Each structure stands twice: as structure tokens, then as C-alpha cells.
Amino acid sequence: MDINLVLALFAGALLVFAAFSTVLQRASLPGPLLCLGFGALIGPHALGLLRMEDFGVPEGTLLEQAARITLAIGLAGVALRLPHGYWRNNARWIAVIIGAGMAVMLVVATGVLWWGLGVPFLIALLVGSIITPTDPVVTTPIVTGSMAEEKVTERVRHNLSAESGINDGLGYLFVMLPVLLLTKPDQAWHELLTKVLLWEVLAGAVIGAVAGYLLGKLFVLVREHGLMEESSYLAFIVPLALLLLGAGKLLSTDAILVVFIGVAVFGQVIPQREEAQEDKVHDAVARLFLLPVFILLGMALPFGEWTQLGWVAPVVMAAAVLVRRLVTLWALRPLLKDIHDRSETAFLSWFAPVGVSALFYATLAERHTGHHEIFVYATLAITASVIVHGLTSAPLSAWLQHREPQLKEEKETAA
Template sequence: MTFDIGLTAIGGTVLLLGLLSVPVRRLWLSGPLLALLLGVLLGPEVSGLLTPAEWGEESYLLEQAARLTVAMSLMAIALRLPPGYLYTHMRSLLIVLGPVMIAMWVVSGLATHLILAVPIWVALLVGAVITPTDPVISSTIVQGSIAKRNLPERMRHFLSAEAGANDVLSYPLVFLAVLMLAHPPGAALEEWLVRVLLWEVLAVVALGGVLGYLAGRALSWADRSALVPRTSYLVFSLSLTITVLGITELARTNGLLGVFVAGLVFRGVISEQEERDEENVQDAVNDFFLLPVFVLLGLTLPWSEWAALGWRGPVLVVAVLLLRRLPVFVALSPFMRSVHGMREAAFLGWFGPIGVAALFYANLSLHETSNSLVWTVGSLVICASVLVHGVTATPITRLFGRRAGRAANDREHSIA
């Protein structure tokens, strides 16, 4: 019966939000926020209808659900980006994936260290977990009619590309902290350089590229030979994501990075018509996998551990949301050619949501270190980001569109 209740709740949520997506956005709500609230209502702390502890180890369920959801979102982003996008916008992306990302890690870690008074490498592990701009929530911000009417395609592509890339590049930061907590500094750095950077990062780039190239060639050949109908693209796109994720995980590498690289290469190989089909299919798959993971998160929130943080929990949340990304992004935006002006810098600096990627890394870190603080703080910041960024997405997007349109009109009048 419990399983049937879960199926009904999750399936009904996906169905209802799919039918009412536009009115929901007009109410300044978001699908992830509503799914999270549904999970809380169904969970053991409120109605008690669903108890995830009866299904198995909660952290393992969350880790695997988050891993699959992020993989789907990364493939969707890779198929959505124009071919060669990362190369043509390399300078701006290197800035946001280099100094901006490192600053996000350090600021989040120092805030955790100072406010919670925990050891520095524990704090830096928490900082690494909440560093990535979530590709799942970012997709909900840049997709839909409101975003398309008010945001230039250039900005939507940039936020998607950054979210996809820095999500997978957070992996080395997480494991640097994990290894520093487990080994002496010298041994930890050696293992990090050899195992994490060389094998789990660099090697998987090559592996993911090969898999994406072969899949693209196979689909193009099958399409030319009339062996594959358009309706089978759903199966092909979903299967590619799962296959790459499975192969890279079996090779004990960074599976999410492998999926993202495979998607980018795959996009560059297939034809323009196939690109449009695959993009639409993968976005639909992404929407289907998006909401259940937030229902599951709502079911498993550590309420008592949050209460034990006392006043420090809310203070840390405010510090992270305000200081983690916005100041450094705005400060370095003049060096990013893809970001035009302070208005765009402020928008992109604010919308660096923390979500399913952090959920994955928090539970992965919990398994690697057995330090429950990572899950306690990580889940608290994730929920705060889902609430704050979800509620502000629609009004700020509309405000940006109005001001951008007004500025364009002023320029036209001045030229005339």
C-alpha cells in the first residue's frame, strides 16, 4: 500500500504540474518547490503516509535518485546548447568555472567554518557540496514561455552551460576535501592528483567523448537507413544517458562528467533535424525525472538535526545565499564577454541555485566520510535555495525583461 501511495502522489504531481505549469509560474511558484512541499506533507513528520526508511537506506536512495536526475538534466543541457558553444564562449566560461567557482567554494566553506565552528576541511567539504549551480533547477529558470519572452537566448544558454559544467567540475573539490579528511595531506594530494584528476576527470572526458561520437554516428546511420522511427528517439535518448552513466560508473570514474561530454559530442555529430528531436525528447524526460526527486527529498528532511543547529542554521543559509556567488560574479563580470552589463551580471549572479547536484554530492560525501553534518547543512541550504530561487524566478525574470525592453526603446529614441 505504501508503494501505491508513493506512485499515486508522485505520478499525480507530475501530471498536475504538467497541466498547470503556466498558472503555477504566474503564482511565483515552481515545480520543485511544490514537489518538495508535497514530500513534507506525505512524510513521517506530518501525515506519516510515506516513510522512506522502510524502503531501504535513505541516503542511498537519495544519492542514486539524484545521480540519475542530474544525469538526465546534463544530457538535456548538452543537447540544448548550440554546437561548439563551449568553445566560442570559452573565455567567459573559464572565468566562471575558475575564479568564480573557487570563490564560491571558499566563501561557502569559510562561512560554514566561522558560523558552525567546525574543522576547516569539514567546512570545505560542505562548501564543495553546495558549490555547483544546479543544472536541474537552472533548467526550470531558463525554460518556459516566461523565460523565452524576457531573457535573451544568449543568457539562457550561458546559465545552462555554466550549470552543466560546474556541476561536474565540483567533483574534484568534493573529493579533495574527502581525501584530506581521510589521509595525511601528502597522501591525500597524491591520490587526488592521480586517481581523481587523471582518471576520474581527464580519462572520463575521453571515454564520454568516444561513447557520444559512436552513439551519434549510430543514430545518423540508422536514420539514413530508415531503421529508426522518430518515435523511438525517446528510447534512444534515455538509453544513451543511462548507458553512459552505467559504463562510466563501472569504470569507477565521474559518471556525470561522462554523460555531459557524451551529450556534447553526440549533439555535434547528429543532424540539425535530429538535434531538434533529441532536444525536445530529452527535455520531456528531464521534466519527468525532475519532480520525484524533490518529493523524495521532502520525505527525508532531517528536522531534528536542523533544530539542533539553532540560530546558526538560518544565519548560515542567509550568508551562503547572499555571499556565495553574487558578489564575485558581479565583480568579475566585466571580464566575461558573454555577460553584457551590470543588469545581466546581477541576474546571473543571483540565479546560481543549489539543488539536486548538491543533494547528490551531500549523500555521496555522507557515504565517504560518515559525517552527518554534510547532509544536515546541505539539505538545509538546498531547501532554502529551492524556496528563495523558486519564488523569485518569475518576478525577477519579468522585471529583467521589462527593464531590458525599456533600455532598448531608449537607445532607439536616442539614435532617432
């Protein structure tokens, strides 16, 4: 492999997309969608400039590790953006959308896949669990940046960010159930409750919280005593995310959850930030980590295997991605109507994309079970989601912006 070709292609694409980012976002062409298309263009099914084999690492390993690191950086940015007191003030939203929401989305997605694809129940359950979490990377265009701040209310952006962060970490618990049932049916429930739930998830959350608290106190201490040459939190965030990711994995915990909990606690311990310009710099740095994984995925898309599935499979996968969220949000609306009005509920019921987290769990599940069709179905769902949610981000954000003042006027008139 010629590393210079990789650098030129990847960096060149990111440079062009960054140069026209505002225009592209307003045209509903966000970075993940463009990078996915660019990866498919330079891959073996089009121009053939690069192949996954050229990297000298097994395709599944490369995608899994790239997705894992991308998730860590993305989740760190999400967690750090949440204002002080967010978790205490929004406990109801988190309890409902995570406690009941993830279970309902899993049931709906599994039902659609089992009925529509005709696959064995455990395969449907596994793919359903993979696409259950809301992806923090694909949601980036509607929770950060000028368009998001202009058109999407703050509570919607914060609630969608918090949800995507937590459910990405907890998605591990959902994914491991069908994985264990497929690989260790006699020990599945015992291992799920003891090893996975008690240690990897719950103990991982505690480890992340403690680490985030201690590192937050360290940040405050060194900043107050002038021991840091650079007082910016930006110098901390990427190393902090990677430290928690690596340490969490070394301790055999759910490292993705460790990262989000750790950085969320870190963000609540350090002083409330008001550095708007610094946030823009962090967004630019984050894009360097978040977008390349979509180029890799575009190169690895199994177009030949999708063709063999016929036209039904993409329709079913798109339906599973969309219906799982629509049913869940409107079913839970009686519990959430005091938090989000109907317009915000409609917006949130549409925007629950799948992306990097689904790629990570799909490659992890394929590695554990050996079922390659999991990767085929999951990448089909990711592609459908990136296209549908990407193309609708700008018009629906504009719709929400115009709808909110109307609702306020209606409330004032009714009062």
C-alpha cells in the first residue's frame, strides 16, 4: 500500500468537504453521507484506487478498531457539550428514553427484521440490537454547528446528544445477549447477568465515573496553579477519551460506556465552559477523527452480497431503522409530553440514525459468532440511514425552526 495515496485521498476529501461545509449542510449533504459515497467511489466497486486488503489488516479488525476509536472521540465531544446540571435536570428524559425506549426499539426492530427478512429469530434479534442505539456521529450535523444552533432548539440537541451517548454504551448489553445465545446457549443467561451486566457494564460505569471525577479534579488543580502551558480543555479531551477507551478495554469492561460516563463526569467537574471559539476548534479536530471511518466503510460496502439479497432486504432494513424510532417515541409520548411538544417529538421520532456504533457492534458480533450475514445486513441499515437521515436533516431542521414560533403563539392564544 502506498501511504501517500491514502493520505492524498483521505485528506483531500476532508479538505474539500470542510471548505464547503456550510453549503453542503444546508443542501442536506452532511459529512458522513459524502464520505460514505467517496469511499464507495475510490473503492474496488468503482475506481479501484484503494482496497481494504491494501491496509495489511483483516477487514473486520480494521473496521472494528476504526469504529471503536471514532466512537470514543465522538462520545467525548457529545458528553463535554452537555451543560452543568444537565443530568439532574433531565433525569426523566434519560430514564424514559433509555429505560423503556431502548427495549421498545429493540422489540420493534427485531419484529420487522424477523417478519420481513425471514431470518432465524436470533439473527433478527442480533441485527435488531445492533441498530437499536442512536448514533452520535451521524447526528452531529443536527446537534452541533451553525445550522443546528440556528434551527434546532437547545433541549432537543442536548437530549438527542445525551441519549445517543448512553445508548451507544448500553448497546453492548443488548448485543451480547444474542451473541451469547448463539455461541454459548447453555451459559448465555448466567454469563450475561454476571460477567456482562455486573462487571462489563455496571462496574465499567463506576470505573468511568471515578476516573472522570479524578481527572476533572486534576484538570482544575493544574489549571488553578498554572501548571499547564495550555489552559484549554481541548488539550485534555482527545487523550482523555483514548485513555478511558484503552484502560476500559484492558480491564475487560464495556469501554465505550466507560468513555461516555467518564467524560460526562469530567465535564460536570470542570468549570462551566463558555469558549465558543474553542468549541469550533474542537469540532474541526473531531471531524478529522469522525469522518475517515465512513470512507473506510464506503470502500468495504458489500454491494455484491446486497444484490443477492434482492430488493426486499433494503426496504426491510430501512423500515426497521425508521419504524423502530417512530413507534417508540409516539408510544412513549404520554410520559414525555411535558418535555417535548408535538413538533419536537415528531423531529426526535425521525432522527435516530445508525452509523458508527452499528458498524462497531456488527464487526464485534461477526467476530464472536462467525455469521457474516450480520455485517451484510448491518451495513445495509447504516447506508440506508446515512442516506435518508442525511438528505432530510436540513429540511426537517428548517421545519422545526418554523414550527416552534407557531406553537408558542398557539400557547399564548390559548392562555
